[in-house]
Amino acid sequence: MTEPINxxxxxxxxxxxxxxxxxxxxxxxxxxxxGFLCVMVVSIGLRGAPAFTQTFIQIGIELPADKIDRKxxxxxxxxxxxxxxxxxxxxxxxxxxxxKQLYRLISANAEYTVRERVIDNPxxxxxxxxxxxxxxxxxxxxxxxxxxxxxxxxQRRISDKxxxxxxxxxTAQKVETRFNTRFLTxxxxxxxxxxxxxxxxxxxxxxxxxxxxLAFPLGVLTAVYLEEFAERNRISRLIEVNINNLAAVPSIVxxxxxxxxxxxxFGFQRSTPLVxxxxxxxxxxxxxxxASRASLRAVPPSVREAAMGIGASKVQxxxxxxxxxxxxxxxxxxxxxxxxxxxxxxxxxxxGMVAFIADVPQGITDAATALPVQIFLWADSPExxxxxxxxxxxxxxxxxxxxxxxxxxxxxxRLERRW
Amino acid sequence: MPEFEAIPDCQPFExxxxxxxxxxxxxxxxxxKQALFDVNLExxxxxxxxxxxxxxxxxxxLLRCFNRMNDVIPICRVEGSITLGGQEIHAPEVDVVxxxxxxxxxxxxxxxxxxxxxxxxxxxxRIHGMTKTKAEMDExxxxxxxxxxxxxxxxxRLDKPGTGLSGGQQQRLCIARAIAVEPxxxxxxxxxxxxxxxxxxxxxxxxxxxxxxxxxxxVTHSMQQAARISQRTAYFHLGHLVEFASTEQIFTSPEDExxxxxxxxxxx
Numbered sequence: 307m308t309e310p311i312n313x314x315x316x317x318x319x320x321x322x323x324x325x326x327x328x329x330x331x332x333x334x335x336x337x338x339x340x341g342f343l344c345v346m347v348v349s350i351g352l353r354g355a356p357a358f359t360q361t362f363i364q365i366g367i368e369l370p371a372d373k374i375d376r377k378x379x380x381x382x383x384x385x386x387x388x389x390x391x392x393x394x395x396x397x398x399x400x401x402x403x404x405x406k407q408l409y410r411l412i413s414a415n416a417e418y419t420v421r422e423r424v425i426d427n428p429x430x431x432x433x434x435x436x437x438x439x440x441x442x443x444x445x446x447x448x449x450x451x452x453x454x455x456x457x458x459x460x461q462r463r464i465s466d467k468x469x470x471x472x473x474x475x476x477t478a479q480k481v482e483t484r485f486n487t488r489f490l491t492x493x494x495x496x497x498x499x500x501x502x503x504x505x506x507x508x509x510x511x512x513x514x515x516x517x518x519x520l521a522f523p524l525g526v527l528t529a530v531y532l533e534e535f536a537e538r539n540r541i542s543r544l545i546e547v548n549i550n551n552l553a554a555v556p557s558i559v560x561x562x563x564x565x566x567x568x569x570x571x572f573g574f575q576r577s578t579p580l581v582x583x584x585x586x587x588x589x590x591x592x593x594x595x596x597a598s599r600a601s602l603r604a605v606p607p608s609v610r611e612a613a614m615g616i617g618a619s620k621v622q623x624x625x626x627x628x629x630x631x632x633x634x635x636x637x638x639x640x641x642x643x644x645x646x647x648x649x650x651x652x653x654x655x656x657x658g659m660v661a662f663i664a665d666v667p668q669g670i671t672d673a674a675t676a677l678p679v680q681i682f683l684w685a686d687s688p689e690x691x692x693x694x695x696x697x698x699x700x701x702x703x704x705x706x707x708x709x710x711x712x713x714x715x716x717x718x719x720r721l722e723r724r725w
Numbered sequence: 726m727p728e729f730e731a732i733p734d735c736q737p738f739e740x741x742x743x744x745x746x747x748x749x750x751x752x753x754x755x756x757x758k759q760a761l762f763d764v765n766l767e768x769x770x771x772x773x774x775x776x777x778x779x780x781x782x783x784x785x786x787l788l789r790c791f792n793r794m795n796d797v798i799p800i801c802r803v804e805g806s807i808t809l810g811g812q813e814i815h816a817p818e819v820d821v822v823x824x825x826x827x828x829x830x831x832x833x834x835x836x837x838x839x840x841x842x843x844x845x846x847x848x849x850x851r852i853h854g855m856t857k858t859k860a861e862m863d864e865x866x867x868x869x870x871x872x873x874x875x876x877x878x879x880x881x882r883l884d885k886p887g888t889g890l891s892g893g894q895q896q897r898l899c900i901a902r903a904i905a906v907e908p909x910x911x912x913x914x915x916x917x918x919x920x921x922x923x924x925x926x927x928x929x930x931x932x933x934x935x936x937x938x939x940x941x942x943x944v945t946h947s948m949q950q951a952a953r954i955s956q957r958t959a960y961f962h963l964g965h966l967v968e969f970a971s972t973e974q975i976f977t978s979p980e981d982e983x984x985x986x987x988x989x990x991x992x993x
Contacts, residue, residue, distance in 0.1 A: 538799060608836035612899070614794065615830035616849040616906055617822050626848070627838060 350704075354697030360486035360499060361441040361449045363412055363475060367391035367420060371432035379425050384417040388439070396471055407468050413440035413499045438482065443498040443691030445472060449481055452690075463690065489698065493664045494680065498691025501684070503702050505666045509579055509659070509674030510648060510706070516583020516670055517590055517647055522640050524587075525594030526629075529636070532595075533602040534624045553592035560589045561656030569657060576658035577673040585657055586647040593646065597639020601632040634721040641714040645707050651678040677703045745770040745940050746791060746828075746910060751805035753786050753795070760786045764805075764966045766959060768910065773932060773941045775951035775972065778961035779987065784944045787961075788912050791942065792828035793821050810909070826853055829908035833915040835895035837887035837902070842879050845887040845898055846870065849906040865905055872938075873901035874931050893924025900931065904939065911935065913943040917950065929954050948988055952976050960984045 315322055367387055374382045392408050393399065399408040413419075416439035423437055424430050440446075444463045447453050453462050455469055464472075475481045492502025528549075536542040564585035568574045574581045605628050613623040629636075654660065660679050667674035675683070681703065684696040746768035753761040761783045768774050768791075776784035786795070793814060795801040807814050814824055826849075837845050846866040849855075856862045866883070870876040875897045879890070887898050896916055903911055913932070917925040932941060932954050945951050951958050952972060959969040960981070968975060968984045979985045 606836075608832065608834060609838065610797075611794065611830075611832060612836040612838060612902075613848075614797070614825065615792070615832065616852075616902060617824075617826035617829075618848075618852055619822050622852055626852075631839065 347704075350697050350700050354694055354699075354701045356450060356452075357489055357694040357698030358486050359450075359483050360488065361446040362438040362482045362484055363441045363445070364436055364438050364480040364482070365391045365412070365416075366395060366434060366436050368394075368434050369424060369431050374424065374431050376428060376431060379428065379431075380421060382421070382424075384420045384424075388412070388417050388420055396474075399467075399471075404467060407465055408471065410442055411445045411468060411471060413442050414497055415495070415500050416440060440488075440499045441481070443689060444468075446499055447690060448472060449476075449483070489695070493666045494662060494675070494683075495664060496662075498687075498689050498695055501692070501695055503677075503680065503695075503699055505663060506675050506677045506680035506699070507702065507706075508666050509582075509663075510676040512579035512667060512670045512674065513582040513586055513654075513659075513676055514644055514648060516580055517586040518640070518644060520584060520587035521590045521594055521643070525591050525640065526598050526636055528591075529595045529598030529602060530624060530629060533599050534628065535620065549592050549595050553596060556652075557589050557650050558652035558656065560585055561653030563588065564653060565656045575671060575673075577661050577663070577675075578671050579659075579667065579674050579676075580670040581657050582654050582659050582674070582676060583670070585653045586650060589650065589653060590640075590643040590647050593643035594636075594640045597643070598632065598636040601635025601639065602628060604635065605631045634718045637717045637721070638714045641710055641717070645710045645714075648706060648710065649678050649703065651676075651682055654679050655682075677706070743770050744768060745810060746942075747806075747808045748787070748790070749806040749808075751787065751790060751803065751807060753783070753790065753804070754802045755798070756800040760964055761790075762964045766966060766969055768940055768942055769957060770940050771936055771938075772956040773936055773943060773954050775955035775958045776942065776944045776961060777946075777948055777951050777958060777987070778967075780946075781963075782961040783964045784959075784961045785914055788914055788942060788944050791910065791912055792825045792830055794825075794830065796821065826906050827908050828910045828912060829903035829906065831896070831899050831903050831911060831913045831916050834919050835892055835899050837890070837895050837898050839886060839888050841884045842870075842887045842890070842898065843883040845902050846905045849902060853906055855906070869901040869905040870898075872904055872935070873897045874927065874934075875901055891924070893920050893927060896920060896924070896928060897931065900928070900935075904935070908939065910940045910942065913941065915944050915946060918946060925950070948976075960987060962987070 365388065368391065369387065373387070389405075389409055392412070393405065396408055399405050419439045420437055423435075441449065444453070445468070448455070448464050448469065449472060453464055455462075459466055472481070488500065489502050491504050492500065493505035495501040532542060532546065564581060568581045568584055569576050574584075609627050609631065610623055613627045614620075618626065654676050659675050660683065661673060661675065662683070663673050663675050665672070677699065681696055681699045684692045684699060744767035748764055748766045751761055751764040751766075752759065764783075764787060766787075776788065778784050789795045790803055790807060791809075791814075795803060803815070809824070809827065812819070838848065840848070843866055846869050847862050850862060850865050856865060867876060867880075870879060875894060878894060879885075879898075887895065890898060896919075900911075900916075917928050920928065929950065932943065935941060943951075943955065955972045957970070958972045958975040960967045960975060960979075960983070962983050968979060968981045970980075975984060976988055979988060985991075
């Protein structure tokens with residue numbers, strides 16, 4: 307009679323429980339971090355979403371032919387016309403302060419909207435036109451229900467009278483909420499309802515282009531030299547250690563370096579994407595070098611031996627076989643480094659990319675700002691309307707980050723070759 | 726004691742061709758450790774020379790000296806003289822690229838480039854500027870694949886990646902790649918150790934054919950393989966060349982006791 311062989315789980319065996327417990331810890335950790343991520347994305351999304359819509363108010367404006375010079379429409383003082391139009395719509399605003407409140411219903415830049423309309427369509431001159439202009443930020447917030455009308459009058463940013471006028475406009479169907487194209491196509495502005503993100507986006511794109519053009523070739527060539535050609539001696543080890551340490555240097559230090567060298571010593575113009583890109587390149591370089599070296603090291607030595615075995619020189623072996631195989635890894639590393647650079651604020655502050663710039667930059671030597679700096683600037687603004695702009699700008703930044711990471715994943719899958 | 730079959734196609738030791746490669750007093754060091762001790766050896770033209778011996782005995786090290794592949798190992802130091810066709814390969818005027826063009830190599834693990842079959846073969850002739858036209862290149866590719874016995878199997882898929890072939894096919898592709906640059910000597914470092922017996926038999930038959938045009942040095946762990954395909958055999962032990970003679974003599978009447986022990990399976 308043979309002894310029975312027991313292959314069942316022993317009672318009181320701690321091993322099985324430990325495994326289950328460990329799995330549970332992992333799942334809990336993932337769930338918690340996903341939860342945080344969801345909270346962050348949802349809260350930013352909810353807060354930022356209103357920035358993509360904008361309230362418009364229709365005003366009936368008289369455009370008398372005798373006050374507008376057809377040859378020089380831009381010179382006309384449309385501000386006065388807009389104000390008189392408002393006074394006509396609401397004749398009950400008689401006192402100075404009433405009138406002031408009335409004017410504050412619409413954006414301070416409404417006159418420019420009117421001017422553009424008239425320039426686009428000169429036939430309006432001499433008629434009584436119905437034009438849509440942007441509501442002011444406060445009016446916009448009220449229409450969207452973000453201001454509690456039951457509060458005491460001096461505790462809200464909009465007065466009882468203004469509320470009454472807005473209600474009148476609403477019943478007359480002269481209030482409309484539209485998609486805010488200006489947010490995506492305009493430059494920065496002091497008025498929240500006018501502020502757009504395009505200037506910052508273009509500034510970031512220019513900076514990152516400069517950064518990539520400088521950092522990628524430099525980083526890849528450095529990595530190739532250090533990994534494939536350099537002798538292993540004290541100097542190369544010293545360089546290696548220093549590159550690894552540079553990756554951990556706080557980014558503001560690179561900003562200071564850029565300020566001292568690029569601006570003060572070489573005398574480049576401040577606030578430009580050119581200098582911004584150069585500073586970001588300094589910062590990204592160690593990341594690119596480290597990633598490139600890792601991917602070069604991951605190329606199996608058999609490939610090098612195969613090439614050298616049939617008489618390829620060192621340079622031929624490296625550039626015909628090793629570098630192409632390492633390229634997906636190098637590109638992925640570079641894009642991740644660039645994504646880091648995209649979110650970097652501190653070094654850009656140091657070189658003056660923090661200025662208020664209303665124009666969309668046309669080239670790398672125009673003064674510009676960058677996305678994270680724009681977020682910082684808006685978050686710093688006292689106007690309540692910038693609150694939603696800030697969140698919306700963060701959304702735009704996140705979208706760009708996601709796009710860059712998707713490109714990295716795509717390139718990796720596209721270029722990766724098996725060996 | 727295992728019986729060894731008669732070796733019918735083994736050439737008698739006396740009928741030697743001229744030596745194409747000579748190693749004289751070769752010592753190799755890896756840092757402090759000496760891997761080869763005073764090796765003297767001649768590689769015969771149009772013959773297969775097999776290196777056998779237990780692991781770590783230095784046979785691969787010596788093989789890699791012949792095309793200076795050890796140059797890339799920073800701690801490796803080679804002393805002594807190795808001459809190819811009478812010319813010292815360590816001389817300062819020697820171009821290692823030209824040397825490796827003449828001394829091709831096939832590695833233990835098949836290592837085709839992650840490129841098409843065509844490009845795998847064409848790469849060598851291309852970097853050495855051996856062809857002027859596409860037609861010439863096509864011819865080299867076809868001839869190399871034919872000589873490696875791979876043409877019939879791959880002629881319809883030359884643009885497919887070489888890494889998609891089976892292990893045995895990959896190794897023949899590597900052989901085709903090596904012969905495409907018309908070397909004088911082909912070094913083979915355990916070319917069949919990663920292959921099954923059928924693929925091994927194919928490669929062995931191929932080596933026998935290649936002998937007509939090339940001189941072959943092969944490192945092998947399989948004594949039977951050395952017996953089957955080589956004309957001369959060198960037995961290495963702990964960095965020393967113990968015995969170097971015709972294959973027949975090594976396997977039938979070895980002079981050294983260590984060789985005897987190894988080939989009879991008492992050690993190794």
